[in-house]
Amino acid sequence: MAKIGLIDLDGRNFPNIPLMKISAFHKQKGDDVEWATIGNYDKTYISKIFTFSPDFVQGFGNYGEIIKGGTGYDIHSKLPEEIDSIRKIDYSIYPKINYSVQFFSRGCIRNCPFCVVRKKEGYIRPVEPMELNPKGGRIEVLDNNFFANPNWKDAVNLLLKWNKKVNLHGVDVRIMNEEQAFWLNKLKIDGAIHIAWDFATDNILENIKEMLKYVKSYKIICYVLIGFNTNIEQDLYRVRKLKELGIRPFVQPYRDLKNERIISQYEKDFASWVNKRERFMSFDFVDFQPRKGFKCSFYIDNKENEFNQKLKNV
Numbered sequence: 001m002a003k004i005g006l007i008d009l010d011g012r013n014f015p016n017i018p019l020m021k022i023s024a025f026h027k028q029k030g031d032d033v034e035w036a037t038i039g040n041y042d043k044t045y046i047s048k049i050f051t052f053s054p055d056f057v058q059g060f061g062n063y064g065e066i067i068k069g070g071t072g073y074d075i076h077s078k079l080p081e082e083i084d085s086i087r088k089i090d091y092s093i094y095p096k097i098n099y100s101v102q103f104f105s106r107g108c109i110r111n112c113p114f115c116v117v118r119k120k121e122g123y124i125r126p127v128e129p130m131e132l133n134p135k136g137g138r139i140e141v142l143d144n145n146f147f148a149n150p151n152w153k154d155a156v157n158l159l160l161k162w163n164k165k166v167n168l169h170g171v172d173v174r175i176m177n178e179e180q181a182f183w184l185n186k187l188k189i190d191g192a193i194h195i196a197w198d199f200a201t202d203n204i205l206e207n208i209k210e211m212l213k214y215v216k217s218y219k220i221i222c223y224v225l226i227g228f229n230t231n232i233e234q235d236l237y238r239v240r241k242l243k244e245l246g247i248r249p250f251v252q253p254y255r256d257l258k259n260e261r262i263i264s265q266y267e268k269d270f271a272s273w274v275n276k277r278e279r280f281m282s283f284d285f286v287d288f289q290p291r292k293g294f295k296c297s298f299y300i301d302n303k304e305n306e307f308n309q310k311l312k313n314v
């Protein structure tokens, strides 16, 4: 019986599916698996999803053979097939997690320039769902683009059969049609449905209106990417349109994979105005005074200056 150590460099706030598969794989073989501390291990698996997570520093423990994986190390890193194909993942390594994580598809139909999904996972393809957490609770559906999966109806049917609350992470409103909106509304959505309006040039308003025929606007949160290739007018246009439709925007300043990009003061102020709901609902950006003696109308008045040019060139 081997002693296996696990290390998650991104923290342990959200279940790490590859580590749960690794744990299940080794326990099936009769190995002893635990979160690595200063101990003696035959093998230690280290996962790092985010490039900015601090790297592993070897202390006094004996970690045996060290196997590193995850996008933070290499976007092409993959689990061996015999581990990746495991469908009964080990929830026991997260005793406090009372919900399930699930994928019905991997990959994506798109190849957005700021996203690694297509490089890492390729074009969209259905995958066999995993068994649910025996502790029950809601299901976090982590598909990158749920309705782009050619088998999305099977996924909806299974979710309806499971009859649990669902949190859908990847709803691409650009492909949303009336049929999808109808079935989306049949699911027991937990909290909000998250959509995104990343490119100002995408005209998604018609798709959003299709969605609103079945889904109440207050159940939708729309991520709005700024600082990538949009200017201040495009940022304001998107959040104001969403407000008109009763949809809550959530602004995300662009971060590069290595987290080296410096977020501008404008982006911080814009996000601070939109993401604080009371502010966003009570006054316009031009009237927002984030600091003493500074009003955000400055950004509009100076739109042709170097500041805005810089923004356009990001």
Ligand code: SF4
Binding pocket: 108, 109, 110, 111, 112, 115, 116, 117, 118, 144, 145, 172
């Ligand atoms: S649609 Fe979403 S998951 Fe797909 S490539 Fe674009 S950002 Fe990535």
